[in-house]
Amino acid sequence: MPMLEKEDQSKDNIEGTILLVTPVWKxxxxxxxxxxxxxxxxxxxxxxxxxxxADDGSGSDECNRLTLLHDELKETYPNMSLHFADAHCGKGSVVREAWAQRLDANWYVFVDADGSLPPAELTRVLDAGLISNKTIMPIRKRTEHTHVDLTLPRRVFHKLFILAVRLIVAVRCADPQCGAKMLKGDDYRMVATSLVEVGLAFDTELLTALSDNDIAWKEMPVTWIERDGGKVKPMRDAWGMLAALWNIRQRQRAGKFKI
Known part of the structure; x- marks a missing residue:
């Protein structure tokens, strides 16, 4: 997919409802x-x-903390809401569940809760989508205007996973697992019913569904700063991710993503 090019258009008079979901688990x-x-x-x-x-079944104590946090944040940004999943199923499950609460949104966005994508970078992504009217895939890439801070294990996993995605499901994306996406509402609704991945492979399944239906996206380099305390462990999670990729491949070969 082509990289995001500079746009000369203006955001003036652009309309569209955006649903931004932040999935969180403990x-x-x-x-x-x-x-x-x-x-x-x-x-x-x-x-x-x-x-x-959107809480992914973290339990009552954590939900109470999220409720207090939500009430605090709402004083600063009033247009907020909370969604609690009934049980812990995984990131993909809770993001889709939350997006399904607003079936008529013009844009569906998610951003991870750890803050690796700084708020200013998120708004750059939002602007890019609104101006171009295209689905945007942020990618962790160093450029003149962006920098990326990843540990060595994460960098190695990142490179190997990109290769695995290309070889197994034939999807070419410079960063399938960046923890943010911005999808046009119509693009997402076209493929939503074909998505079943509940865990971390949700992003790749989404890209596979879009690609199989010839839905184009734009890739946008962003600044990314790895945060301490993450629950994803490359060495531990690698085999599970590969197994999920193989499942996606099997469904792809069976034509499950074609609309």
Whole structure:
């Protein structure tokens, strides 16, 4: 897919409802830091954007903490909501479940709760989507205007996973697993019923479904800063991710993504 080119268009008079979902599982502490930064940032913007915190079955204590955090953040950015999954199923499950709460949104966005994608970078992604009217895939890539801070194990896993995605499901994307996506509502609704991955391979399954239906996206380099305390462990999770990729491949060969 082509990289995002500079746009000369203006955002003036662009309309569209945006549903931004932040999935979280037993991670209210990191979300509190990122959430306050993001709420302050969104409060200074003029998007028609609802920010939904979506808990993936973290349990009653964590849900209570999220409720208090939501109430605090809502004082800064009023257009917020909370969604609680009935049970812990995985990131893909809770993101799709949250997006399904607003079936008529013009844009579906998610951003991880750890703050690796800074709020200013998220708004750059939002602007790019609104101006280009294209689905946007942020990619972790160093450029003149962006920098990427990843540990060596994460960098190695990142490169190997890109290769695995190309070889197994024939999807070419410079960063299938970047923890943020911005999808046009019509693009997502076209493939939503074909998606079943509940875990971390959700992103790759989504890209596979889009690619199999010739739905184009734009890739956009972003600044990415790895945060401490992440639950994804490359060495531990690698085999599970490969197994999920193989399952996606089997469904792809069976024509499950073709609309």
């Amino acid at each position: 991670d209210s502490s990191r979300l509190a830091v990122f959430g306050r930064e993001l709420a302050n940032h969104l409060a200074g913007c003029e998007y028609n954007l609802e920010w939904m915190i």
